[in-house]
Amino acid sequence: MTNGQVRYGAIRSAGELGRLTRAHRKQRKLTLETISGLGNLSTRFLSEFERGKETAELGKVLLALHTLGLEVVIQPRGATPARSAPTRVNQRHA
């Protein structure tokens, strides 16, 4: 919401994943109902997932992401990120 641009990239929690997913869906002007139909997922599941539900099932989460046209990339931390905007350098954790 900060500037209307969705920030794709690394996520480290269910909350971040949910927010990113919702932002992506909104940007594409899709409703939960639509995704529900396309992916055979309940709107309830989608609603909870996008709100950061920690216990959402992995399989359904992956299906939701795929249905929304999102891709999940796994790489060793620190590996050069996929192209895109300026790699945010504000990272500093253990």
Next chain:
Amino acid sequence: MTNGQVRYGAIRSAGELGRLTRAHRKQRKLTLETISGLGNLSTRFLSEFERGKETAELGKVLLALHTLGLEVVIQPRGATPARSAPTRVNQRHA
């Protein structure tokens, strides 16, 4: 396993994620027991997750990946695949 080189990149299913995770862990010569201790996750959960359990909980999955030093990148499908610029697939020990 097949070739000694772990293939990071996009994953589409719980099975792929599990296999990739296990390959990464093995490559680093870590045991389930070790990860269990570091991440406060049961070896049972880890074992099932690495074998592709679809219903594994999202939060624990993310914790496991993080504990193993893996990063989860979300991006629109079609964006240039995560490909390390200077072919850095493995790193030195910290």
Next chain:
DNA sequence: CGACTTTTATCATGTACGGTAAAAATATAT
């Protein structure tokens, strides 16, 4: 073979899930 790692099994507790309808929150129009 012996040491180490992973899988399986048991038990009890807790909750995810779908379908549906109603309520609440948002968005759009008049």
Next chain:
DNA sequence: ATATATTTTTACCGTACATGATAAAAGTCG
């Protein structure tokens, strides 16, 4: 602003299964 339409969240219910701890079994490696 107020009304109207659309979207999202919440509440029920019952079924099914995830989870941790522990011990035992099975698998792997040198």
